[in-house]
Amino acid sequence: MTAQTLTPPAEATTQTRDRTVKLPDGKAAWLFLAPFGIFYVLFLIGPTLYMFVVSFFNTSIVQPGLGGFAGIANYAEMLTRADFWSAMWHTLQFTLYTVPPLVILAFVFAVLANRVQRGQWFFRLAFFVPFVLPSACISLIWVFLFTPATGLWPQFQSLLGFTQTAVLADPTWAMVGIAVATIWWTIGFNFVLYLAGLQDIPRELYEAAAVDGASPWHQIRYLTIPLLRRTTTLVILLQIIASLKIFDQVYLMTNGGPGISTQVALGLITGTAFTDYRVGAASAASVLLFIVIVVIAVIRQLFDRAEERKA
Amino acid sequence: MTTSPSGPRGWSRRSFLSGALAAGGLGAAGALSGCGSPLAAGIAGTPLNPGTVTFWNLFGGGDGARLQTMLDQYMAEHGGSSSLQAATFAWGNPYYTKVSLATLGDKPPDVAVAHLTRSQNLATAGLLQPITDDMLSLVGLSSTDFTPSVWENQQVDGTSYAIPLDTHPLVLFYNKQVCEQAGLLDGDGKLTPIAGIEQWEAALTAAKEVTGEYAVSYSNVADFATPWRVFQTFYQQHAGATPFLGDGGTELTVDEDAAMDTLAYIRRMSDQGWLPSAADYAGAQTLMFTGQSAFYLEGEWEITTAQAIEDLDFGMVTVPQLFDKPAVQADSHTFVLPAMERTPEQMELAMGFIKSMLDQSLTWAEGGHIPSYLPTLDSPEYAALTPQSDYASSADIAVYDAQAWYSGSGSTFENTVGAQIGLVQQQLATPEQAMAQIRSQLSVYLDTPSPL
Numbered sequence: 226m227t228a229q230t231l232t233p234p235a236e237a238t239t240q241t242r243d244r245t246v247k248l249p250d251g252k253a254a255w256l257f258l259a260p261f262g263i264f265y266v267l268f269l270i271g272p273t274l275y276m277f278v279v280s281f282f283n284t285s286i287v288q289p290g291l292g293g294f295a296g297i298a299n300y301a302e303m304l305t306r307a308d309f310w311s312a313m314w315h316t317l318q319f320t321l322y323t324v325p326p327l328v329i330l331a332f333v334f335a336v337l338a339n340r341v342q343r344g345q346w347f348f349r350l351a352f353f354v355p356f357v358l359p360s361a362c363i364s365l366i367w368v369f370l371f372t373p374a375t376g377l378w379p380q381f382q383s384l385l386g387f388t389q390t391a392v393l394a395d396p397t398w399a400m401v402g403i404a405v406a407t408i409w410w411t412i413g414f415n416f417v418l419y420l421a422g423l424q425d426i427p428r429e430l431y432e433a434a435a436v437d438g439a440s441p442w443h444q445i446r447y448l449t450i451p452l453l454r455r456t457t458t459l460v461i462l463l464q465i466i467a468s469l470k471i472f473d474q475v476y477l478m479t480n481g482g483p484g485i486s487t488q489v490a491l492g493l494i495t496g497t498a499f500t501d502y503r504v505g506a507a508s509a510a511s512v513l514l515f516i517v518i519v520v521i522a523v524i525r526q527l528f529d530r531a532e533e534r535k536a
Numbered sequence: 537m538t539t540s541p542s543g544p545r546g547w548s549r550r551s552f553l554s555g556a557l558a559a560g561g562l563g564a565a566g567a568l569s570g571c572g573s574p575l576a577a578g579i580a581g582t583p584l585n586p587g588t589v590t591f592w593n594l595f596g597g598g599d600g601a602r603l604q605t606m607l608d609q610y611m612a613e614h615g616g617s618s619s620l621q622a623a624t625f626a627w628g629n630p631y632y633t634k635v636s637l638a639t640l641g642d643k644p645p646d647v648a649v650a651h652l653t654r655s656q657n658l659a660t661a662g663l664l665q666p667i668t669d670d671m672l673s674l675v676g677l678s679s680t681d682f683t684p685s686v687w688e689n690q691q692v693d694g695t696s697y698a699i700p701l702d703t704h705p706l707v708l709f710y711n712k713q714v715c716e717q718a719g720l721l722d723g724d725g726k727l728t729p730i731a732g733i734e735q736w737e738a739a740l741t742a743a744k745e746v747t748g749e750y751a752v753s754y755s756n757v758a759d760f761a762t763p764w765r766v767f768q769t770f771y772q773q774h775a776g777a778t779p780f781l782g783d784g785g786t787e788l789t790v791d792e793d794a795a796m797d798t799l800a801y802i803r804r805m806s807d808q809g810w811l812p813s814a815a816d817y818a819g820a821q822t823l824m825f826t827g828q829s830a831f832y833l834e835g836e837w838e839i840t841t842a843q844a845i846e847d848l849d850f851g852m853v854t855v856p857q858l859f860d861k862p863a864v865q866a867d868s869h870t871f872v873l874p875a876m877e878r879t880p881e882q883m884e885l886a887m888g889f890i891k892s893m894l895d896q897s898l899t900w901a902e903g904g905h906i907p908s909y910l911p912t913l914d915s916p917e918y919a920a921l922t923p924q925s926d927y928a929s930s931a932d933i934a935v936y937d938a939q940a941w942y943s944g945s946g947s948t949f950e951n952t953v954g955a956q957i958g959l960v961q962q963q964l965a966t967p968e969q970a971m972a973q974i975r976s977q978l979s980v981y982l983d984t985p986s987p988l
Contacts, residue, residue, distance in 0.1 A: 285987030286640060287563065287661035293985070394758070480630070483758055484955075500633045502661065502987040506778060 239408055276508045284505035286498070292505060299509035309510060312493040313517070319475075320468040322404035325351060327464050328457070330408070331415030333509070334444060337422045349420065356413035361472035367406035368393065368478055390429050393479050396486035403487060410474075411467070415460050422456035423449070438483065458529055465525065469518050490514045553897035556667040575706065585598075587615070588888045590645040591622045592638075594631040595841035598840025602622060602903040610889065620889070628946030629970050632658070635874065636869040639663045642887030646886045652698060652868035653662070653937045653944035659697035660941070660988040665873040667696040672885055675891040686868050686926045689936055698870035699890055701897070704725050705866035705930035706765045708856065709832040709842065711824050712849040718742040718830065719939055730856040740810040743830035751810040752831040755820040756961045760954030761946060762817070765865045767957045769855050772863035772935045781949070785940020800961050806961045813962050815964065824850075836904035851921040852904075854930045866934035867945045868908060879892040905927070941986040952977050 255262075280299055305311045339349040355363065370377045373391035382389050383493040392402035426449065434444050450457075472491035475481060481488030481496075490510070499509035568833040585658045611620050623645070625631045632654055638644045640663070650658060660663050660807075670676055679687055682700055690698040706848055708727075715721050720739055722728045730736050740751035755762045774794035782789030805811040809892045813821065824832035825845045830965050832838075833855065855864045871890045878886070897912035901921060906928055919925050943949040956973045965973070 231579070283985055283987070287636070287663065287988060291988075300985070302980060496629070499637060500629045502636070504983070506984070 244272055268436075270399060276511055279505050280512050282505045283503075283523045284508070285502045286504050287502050292510035295505060299506045300513070303510045303513060308488070309493060312488045312490045316471060316490040316514075319404060319407075319471045320401055320465060322400065323407050323468045324461065324464050326408050327402075327412055327415055327468075328460055329512055331412050331460065332358060332419050332453070332457070334412070336418050336449065339420060341520055342480075352416045353411050353413035358410065360410075361477060363406055363410045364474055364477035367402070367409075371402055384416055394483055398481050399479050399483060401485045403471075403478055406478065407468075407471075415464065418456055418460055419453065426452050462522065462525055463507035465521060466518060469514075469521070562862070564603065579662070585618065585621075587885070588618060589620050589647060589885055590600050591620060591647045591649075591889065592631075592635060592645040593622065593624055593649040593816055594627045595624060595649070596627060597837075598903055599837055601840075602899055603857050607900055609896060609899075610892045612986075613892065614888075627824060629948075636661070636663055638874070639874040642876060644876055646715065647872070647889055648872050648874055649701075650698060650870055650872045651945040652686070652700065652870050653939070653957045654691060655870050655872050656692050657941055657944060657988060658872065658938055659692045659695075663875055664697045665878075667699060667873065667876050671883065671887055672699075675887045677891060677894070681910050683910065683931060685932070685934070686908045688902070690868070690870055698872050699894075700908040701869045701871060701893065702900060702908055703866050703868050703906050703928070703931040703934055704835050704837060705864040705934050706833060706855055707767050707836045707852050707927045707930060708854070709824060709834065709838065710851050710853070711827055711830050711832075712851055714743060714827050714830040718746045720830070725757035727851055729853075733858050736856055736858050739830075740808075744810055747828050747830060750823060750829040752805065752833065753812055753815055753820040753823040753824035753829040755815055755817040756813050756832040756958035757816040757819075759817045760951045760958065761832060761903045762820075762954070762958040763961065764950045764954035765835070767798055767802065767953075768865035768935065769863060770858060771795055772865070773857055773859035773861055774798070777863075779938045779981075780953070781938040781943060784986060785938075785943060785949075786980060786986075788982060789938075792971070795971065796967050797851070799957065799970055800934065802957065802969060803960050804961070806963060836906070836924075837929075839923075850923075852927050854933075862933045863935050864930050864933055865937075866930065867936060899915040912951040940980045941983075948981065949978070952953050978985075 279291060281295055281297070283295045283299075284290075285292055292438065311422055334348075338345060338352065341348055348448060371379075371392040373379060373394060374389065390398055392398045402461035430448055430452075432443055434448055439447070470491065471489050472495070475487050475489050476495075477494055479487045481492050491514070493513070494507045494510045498504050502506075579644050591607075593603065601868075607620060607622050611617055614620070632650070635644065635650070636658065637646050655664065656912055659666075669679065677699075679696070683703065686700045687696070690696060690700055700821065710720075710727050712721065712725060713729060717727070718739070719742060720728055728848060730739055731915055743751040754766055770778075770781075771794055774791070776791045777794045778789050778791045780790045781787065789795065804812075806813050811822070812823065812829075821834070821838065821841060823829040825842065825848055833953075839852065842848060853860075857863075862874075871893065873886055894909045894912075897907040897909045898915070898917055901907050901912065901918055901924055904924065906924070907918065908931070910919055913928075921950060937943050937945070937947075937949070940949060954969040960970045961969055
């Protein structure tokens, strides 16, 4: 952004263009892309195509080959299964619980941390450290905190004179517990994105605003938020997709329980594929989840474009 | 908006981070150099440590503690801790998923534990090595060393795939103090045998008068296996009872009349206040342990928990026959050999480990399980164990869950059906509603071709 190129003379432009289409350079580019490209094709594009294909077959992981052709039976099964819809809803529920706090809190903390004059590194580190931990660690930490009767949270509740809640064992609170753990865990990433965005805003703007008598709140409202629009768009999109992919924390903290009250789409898919051995049916569910994620991402994109046009 | 860089004094962020990185790098380098041989073994696909038996199991709680004693014994006899690498995983579906995937990925353990009802599915899926007479004779075993009914049950199409360790039936625990006050004990301080609904209900009525609360308890909240075990026990006691599922799980072959009668009886016990309408696993135990209920229905492994309760005088008997014939729901723990290439030495090592475990069947039996290894089952030491010997006959009337790719201990089938049975006890569903729900929820599985 900062290294703005000056418009070169017309002749020079054509020359550069000529050079870029020359083969040797193209080859070199492919060579540099290859290490990533090979893995991308092998472990992402390939399996995705395989997923689309096997979703139409009765494929089993313990049987060789694709198995019998199933047509759309796998899709019909998933669309009529109550536990599939409940898992889809729980996925959406988790997304609704986590996206707003993860975006808003990350913004607030980034603004606050950015105002700290001394020892800012400490705050940056403090917010980012949980993100470095593996999901297994954060799950253990929070299961420990939520332990009925003896955990820190129930102890804290009784200290304040409330009745204790067995957060992870209660169908109405289990998802909230998982959401809280996730917010603590992943807020660092959005925090860093916002902090980078904040440091890109020229200080002169704030100085000018201060000279004009804008209060700190007005500076945030009319300078920071609009200038961080692009960051916010990115953060929200990444966050929605990340939340829809929820799996680890649920598997480790409740394993979909109590009952199936926190079972999410990826949990159901994993169970179908690896416990029931039914890769075909699981692939159909994966394709359906894939469609939902694409639709949400597209809606979000259209909404943003409309907003930008208005602005 | 300044990004005040920390000064040169003390720990700056950068020096701290680079220090941490360097330390991490050193650690990684150390780990890598130490892992030279495992890395090579992994790439070449050779066993990590040829003399070591790897063993996977799903035993927690009291079972886990007893298993550890047996494993310690094996290690003491076979050259210390390097002779065995044992790992315990989460019970139920997660365990079987791991065993399946490890076997498909060609990195299974040498020996694994499996419930008999689950080993059949693993075998059908081609994940287990058949067990031949030659293999048994390697360590001086033969098929006649095991309880015949259990041995037959583990076979799939006449081929053996599992070496049974035990039978673990549902049993009736009773609180001796309560039963004595209710006049239910005989001269030796043991429960007077109960047979038929009339005697059973008379006992429940007498017990309820003593406790003032309940007469019998078992868990039905956040636990779907226990309601299924109780239902299956009483259902199979009906003359017309058929297996719940037929034809490998493609047909619902349950006898409607017997099932409805059983559900109605569970509802009756709950309606009469003999049975609590809702209790979780620990809660149901506590009722009997604390004398708020006289009887408790659960697998015999809970003996370890009951023995740990101070001042609790309890006994265990075979579940009484209430209907037309004796029957109890049961399963068996077995040893299986996941499918993989084995050298003769590896095979001998694996079989030697299984033999060592079988030889220690008495230790295992102290945890409540009925040994299926006849030399132990028929031994005077086992006969002297109480209350184990009071329910040893359960093994003869054991009924295993119906065979289906989604059935077995801790399976989707038990979870689905057990949840509905639990609702009947909670008075949240009538037997008709529960049966209709079972039908509709199982239909997905009934209509799905077996992936095995």
